[in-house]
Amino acid sequence: METVSRQVLFFISVLSLASVLGQVSFSIPEEMSKGSVVGNIARDLGLDVKRLKSGKARIFTSDGAEYIELSRERGVLLLKERIDRESLCRQTTPCALHLQIILENPMELFRITVEITDINDNSPSFKNDEKRFEISESAIIGSKFVLERAVDADIGINGLKNYTLKPTDNFVLKIEGQADGNKKVEMILHRPLDREKEEQISLLLTAVDGGDPQMSGTVKIYVTVLDANDNAPVFTQSVYKAAITENSHKGTTLTSVSASDADKGPNGEVSYSVSTTMDSVSDIFTISENGEVILVGEVDFEKAKYYQIDIEAQDNGGLSDSSKIIVDVIDINDNKPVISILSKSDSIPEDSPHGTVIVMFSVFDPDSSNNGQVNCRINGNIPFTIITSSNDFYSLVTDGDLDRERASEYNITVTCSDEGVPSLSSSVTLTLQISDVNDNEPVFERSSYEAYIVENNTPGVSVFTVRATDADWNQNARVSYILEDSSVNGVPVSSYVSISADSGVIHAVRSFDYEQIKDFHFRVKAQDGGSPPLSSNVTVKMMIQDQNDNPPQVLYPVQTGGSVVAEMVPRSADVGYLVTKVVAVDVDSGQNAWLSYKLQKATDRALFEVGSQNGEIRTIRQVSDKDAVKQGLSVIVEDNGQPSRSATVIVNVAVADSFPEVLSEFSDFPHDKEYNDNLTFYLVLALAVVSFLFITCLVVIISVKIYRWRQSRILYHSNLPVIPYYPPRYSDTLGTTGTLQHVYNYEVCRTTDSRKSDCKFDRASSQNVLIMDPSCSGTMQRMQSEKRILDEPDSPLEVSLIKQNMIVSICYGAY
Structure with a gap:
């Protein structure tokens, strides 16, 4: 013990003084043979084999020393012993060995990680080789018997995957996943047992994994069929009928059933149960010990208009009788109409004719009778209407003239209401853009203009701006200004003024003299960019203002x-x-x-x-x-x-x-x-x-x-x-x-x-x-x-x- 302690202290001091120069990781599968090469450490660390020899390279590790060794002559790591991942790491992932290679003169330290990967070397296994059950021949169908789970030491895809049960004449296998990742294995009786026909039943339960090749484990199951009493319970009615309103509260009693058994004593005591194979029914209804059928779940007319409950009466000897209850669900108006858009147009031209289809939609109300009768309407005074093409299918069409200049966008709200009491309704709002058509000519701000300019002006100076607006949009509303051809005192008006086509700014081409000309008229045309273009004209009177440019x-x-x-x-x-x-x-x-x-x-x-x-x-x-x-x-x-x-x-x-x-x-x-x-x-x-x-x-x-x-x-x-x-x-x-x-x-x-x-x-x-x-x-x-x-x-x-x-x-x- 003293020697070991000294070695540990020595290596701790080495680790504290040496510098960590590199780290290399290797991955090998488990069960490799002894002497197999793990990795070329000299090549991966960039070291010369001579350096490994001169530095007296050696491995230091707190774990795995018995598995890995270093060959200084070859510069590689070798397996000393065969590695079993399951015994080394069990279910821990990843499974790895951590090594340090130490060199001297100078002192250097390298860290090595060797990951052990899993192979399918373990088959699923059961703790016991056999399992025995004693079951009365009167056992009801659906009776459950818990079986033993298998264990596979492998992990991942090589781990346990599934179970099978053979034969399946009387029993079937039920596998249910659990929160911890394991699986619950049950044997379900799906066909009645008859001791007179078969007193002993032998079954084989097999567990398989997901590896390749696939491996498996088995357990034998022995079932002994017990004899039962001679009289079975008998229901008073073969069919019971009941009615319940949907959305009724839990705990509501639907009806009561009754069965009698001629036996006396324990064999004459009857218990009731829901024997249907439909889990949804057993989640919704239950039967008490005295035969009352009680609602324990939610009833929805739209999911099921009626329910058939299979019930069973069983005595202590395993004899039973069956009956059924037909439960009619009464509809109430608890569903709004559902509006589904089948096709719609996001935009239509403003000159669209009457009857143009905008939207096609369907309406469905899962309620029945009047509760499912639907009427649709449009909210607001807008030029649209709804027409019905067939049951539950509707079309939204234009019902008036459209004018983008009055309304460029419509938010159309369609409301559909059923005829239930109280009535329920659903609405959907559709946005419709009205695209522009060139149907408006440019309009000047005034019917005529008067512009003033002081004489002796600088040629090119801006005098006045005419402006026209077009109620259309985009290119159709892009206004250009044109100076119409005319003459002033026999001279073209273009030699007096010019106009900017884009802005409508009128410029003086020449310098005016009040003493020569006091005013003149010309016309300006505003033309939009539509096809064909529309235009309008306006008269501009140019007034020359006097300037004090003449002495007395x-x-x-x-x-x-x-x-x-x-x-x-x-x-x-x-x-x-x-x-x-x-x-x-x-x-x-x-x-x-x-x-x-x-x-x-x-x-x-x-x-x-x-x-x-x-x-x-x-x-x-x-x-x-x-x-x-x-x-x-x-x-x-x-x-x-x-x-x-x-x-x-x-x-x-x-x-x-x-x-x-x-x-x-x-x-x-x-x-x-x-x-x-x-x-x-x-x-x-x-x-x-x-x-x-x-x-x-x-x-x-x-x-x-x-x-x-x-x-x-x-x-x-x-x-x-x-x-x-x-x-x-x-x-x-x-x-x-x-x-x-x-x-x-x-x-x-x-x-x-x-x-x-x-x-x-x-x-x-x-x-x-x-x-x-x-x-x-x-x-x-x-x-x-x-x-x-x-x-x-x-x-x-x-x-x-x-x-x-x-x-x-x-x-x-x-x-």
Whole structure:
């Protein structure tokens, strides 16, 4: 014992120090002969045979040392003894041996597992070789006798599989599986015994396994038939009848039976039993000791409309009599109708005709009579109905027009009810999709559209979006937009606008000018993607909105290139004297054309003012002798646009009572730009003609002096009233507009050579106008305003004013 303990400690220390380098598993069947090769350990562990020798390889194991040995010369494991799996492991699976191979220098450890597999080397066996029974010849059919079970040491498929019993003249074998996996073996009497015919019966019970080849074990059974008493019990009726309502409670008594036995004593005592071979009947009914038939199970009319119970009366001697009970089951309405769908359509087109079959189904109610009569209906007001083709078979068909746009899906609930009391019903809900048909044309959101775009737009800008919807679905509802062919002012509308086929966005192809075109119409067609396609049209009116892109145009006073126009104001003018009126127009519209006037600059701001709405220039104080003759006014005309545009006009005013005074002051007015630009030319020309100009100017000055003197005398003695002059056809209602309401023609006629000739003006532009033309070399002339012939004179006052207009043209030389 001491030596063994030391060896164990030594190996434990080896295991703790050595490293486990590998593990190999082998599998061998049991009952292999001694010296058989278990496995090539050197090859499987990757070791050289020399290493096994040098390392003094040896096996260490706590079990199986007597079965396995190591051959270091061959590098294999060999069987030392034959292995019996059943004695080694019994019923344990898997059955394995665990070994360790130890090497030294260096120390290494390898684990080896050897699994022992089962072979069919054991046959089933019984504990006893024979079994004896003593059975009365009056034993009832179905009597059970428990037999001994066989035992097989093998496992799995090689284990015990089945039993057989021969002969089967009087007895049959019954095998019943149990929870622990074993089988209960019983011998059942299926034919009556008769001692007078056969007093001893010999039977052979055989147990077989599932191996190959198959093995078996047997036991002999001896039956001794005992004699019985002479009188058997007798039932009072050969057939008993009873009735019970289905679903009755357990413990309900159906009826009572009775049997009598002429024997006395123990042989005359009768017991009752259910002798039927149908297990279901014995599970449902039982008979008490006094003959009462009692319900112990459940009765279902749908499973069995009646039951036949075979009963037996037996005395203590084994004699018996049989009878039967016919039990009628009374139906109650305890089953709902069962709806079975035979065929159905998940989707139908919306243009399906009336009577299209949607679903075919059957209805079954296992109850009887009225309890099994079924009526089906549809819940809800939907265009479907149910028709009956034959008993228990129904069809769900269309019964109205379908419109996917009103209802794209129907949840159809079919309810079937029986006629029982109370009635039971079942329902099934069917989902039906209505597939689309292209039966709806696109509909625009409006009957017509008005689109607005500001002039001077960028070409390609999106202006407006038309939108049409189609009540159909998918491709049938996919709307495309098309610009219909038309023309605007003889030009195709496609050169004005374009439309996106998918989105309906209208784009401007060109830049619009409100002053050229204010609006135009075109038509857009919306077409769906159905086959054939459906379409609708809508009219779009494109309105061009004005933009303040034009400055005001000053119509009066006219700004001449080389002449200086001056309005004459007498020094006797009172406060509010109308000097002149600035007349301007703006080709824009709306507030972009609302004009306002403002005095920007003035020689004397305290003397004049400008009406902000009408453009009238009036005096705001009394003219005095101290006021300068030459007054320059800069009037700015602004429109009401955002941002506003403006124009500036220079108004020259002469504050004088006589023309010579005006001439002396206005001779200093600067010449026009063209004249200054050509100053060099004039200087060169002046060198050549200086003599001629000197003489000419001398003559002109003398002539002018004489002419001015004569004119002043005439004006002084005329005493003409000072009446303000309005341009022809001008009407300033309430003095608020400040714009012209008619077209005005201003005509200035000059001689073919303005450098040599006098200036001539056919029509007056103001009551007192001084025109200083430096290019003229003629003498000053006083001209009376000519009488105008008006197509439609506005008023007598206007005619009288026109008659009094005067134009004075003062022409003087270049120097």
